[in-house]
Amino acid sequence: MASNAQATEIFRTIADLLDLLGEQFKPEAYRRAARSIESLTEDLGAVAARHELRSIPGVGEAIAEKIEEYLSTGSIGYYERLKREVPAGLVELMRLPGLGPKTARRFWVELGVEGPAELRDAIAAGRLVGVKGFGEKKIEQIRAALATAAAGPAASGRRPIEEVYPVAHELVTALRERTGADRVEVAGSFRRARETVGDLDILVTTQAPARAFEVFSAHPLVGQVKMRGDTKETVLLTDGLQVDLRVVQPEEFGAALQYFTGSKDHNVRLRSLARDRGLKVNEYGVFRGEGRVAGVTEEEVYASLGLAYIPPELREDRGEIEAAAKGTLPPLVVESDLHGDLHIHLSSAASAEELERLVEEARALRYSYLTVVVAGERLDGTPWSLPAPIRTRLEELSRPGLWLARGLETGPGPIPDELGGIPFDVRILRPTNGAPALDGGTPPWALLAHVGSSVAPDAAALARWVEAARSARAAIEVGPGAERLDSTAARQAREAGVTIHVPTGLGSPDAATVRHVALGFARRAGAVADAVANARADPPVSAGGTGGGPRRTSSPDRPRSRPATKRTP
C-alpha cells in the first residue's frame, strides 16, 4: 500500500503548508482526507478504478481530482506550487513541540528565517530578544526544542501498542492502589486499540487531585513533570512516552471518557449530530441549554443522542454512528468468547513441565482446545519436531474438555518426507514468497500464520493471501508483531469473509498483552464471535494428513462445521 502511504504524507504536508499560509479550514479538510486514506483497506488505485474516490470520508471533488492526478502522474501540481511558495524548513519548524503555524510563519515573515538551522543562528545572535511575544522562557523553550530535534530524529514518535500495554497496566494499577482514586481508565487511541499509540491519556475521579498528581509524579516510571494545572498533569516517562493524567468529577466521568477516547473524527460527527437535536456535547456532559442530560456513563452519553453504545474500537467515523442509530452495530467478540488457541509454539527443547504449565493456564481460562505445534519447517526449510516424549505427554494430557491437538507448520507444498511420519491434527500454513495458491489436494488448512514474516505487507500481497485463505477456508492470525495481521488487514480479511485467529499468548510471559492487543485488533476489524476461528466452541479443524483427528469422545468430529457459539453479552 505504498502509494496510499505516500498520498497520506502528501496531503498531510499540503495541510501544513496551508496552515503556514494562514488558511482557515482547508488544512483540517486535507488532514481529514489524509486520515481516511491512511486507514483504507485497499489500494487507492483500486478505489479510483471503480470511480469511488468520493466515497472516501473527507474526499470531495477537489481532493478526488488531486488523487487522480497523483495516481496518473505521480505528483500533484497544487502540492508542487505550494512547496515553491513556502520554504520546506518551515514545515519542520511548525512540527516542533510548542511551535505551531502562527509562530513559524512569524519567524519567516518578520525574521526571514526559513528553517531550523537559521532559527538556531537567529537565537544565538540574539535576534529574538525584544520581539513582541517572545520572552526569556519562550526563547529557551524553542532553543530546547531545536536541540532535541537536532539530537535525534523524532524521539517522540508513535510506538506499537503492545510496547505501551504493560506500562499502561502498571500505571493504572498504581493509581488505583495508591492515590485513593475511585475510577481510573486509559482513554485515547490506546483504548481504541490502535496499532500505535502517541501518548497515554489517563482519567481519574478523586476527591484529592493534588495527592493523585503527587503520587503519580513519584512513580518510578515517571521521568519528568512537564506541566501541572488544577485538573491536568503531563509527565514524560523515563522512556520518553508522554502521559496525561486528568482529574474529572464523577458526574462527568462518562462524558470525559467518551471525549478523550475519540477519535477526533468520531467526536466531530457526534457533536454535529447533537447540534441537530438541540443538544451540546463536551467533556463535561451532554446538555440541553443549561441542563445536563447525560455524563456519568458513556452508555448514557450515546443513549441521550439516540445511539446504541459504540465500542471504543469502532469509533473512527467509518459508519459506526449510522449503524448505532439504526441499531445494527455488530456484537464484537469479547475475551470470554475465546475457547482455545490453534497456534501455540513450544521450543524444541521444551520440557514436560512447560507443557503441563501450558495446560494449566488453558484450564484456568476454561479453554476446550489447544493446538500445540509439534513439528514443522524452520524458516530455512529444515525440518524440526518436538522430542517424542513431549509429543507422547501431549497425547496423555489431552482429554474430554481440553483437546490438545497436534499442529504441523509448513509451507504450502506437500508435507516433506522427514515430517511424513509424525501424526498431526491441524496443519498451519507458513506462507512463502510467490506461492499463494494452497494445494487443494492437501488437507484443509486450519490457519494461515506468520503472514508478515515472509511477504511484504503491501496491498497486493495481502490481497493474494486473503484470497488464498478464503479458498482454503483457513483462518488468518491477527495481533501484535510483524508476523501477524494488523487491524486494517484484518478488516480486509473480514470483508472477504475470512475468519481470523486471535492468539491467546498462552505459554509466553507476555500472554496478557498478546491476548488483549490481538482481541483489540479483531474488534477494530469489526469481528463478531462467529468471525473468530478460536471463538468457536469446537475447533474449526478436520482430521489432517496422517494424523488421527480429534481424539476425544465427548463430541463428534464435525469438519468445517459452524458450531453454536457463545454470544457476546
Place this chain on the structure above:
DNA sequence: GCCGTTTTCGGCCCGACTGTTTTCAGTCG
C-alpha cells in the same frame, strides 16, 4: 475543502494551559 434525515450555503469543537500579557494569543489534545 467538505458536507447535509431540516442546509447546496454557511458552518466547521472548545477548554486547559503557558507565556506574555494588563485582557490575550498560540498550542495542544
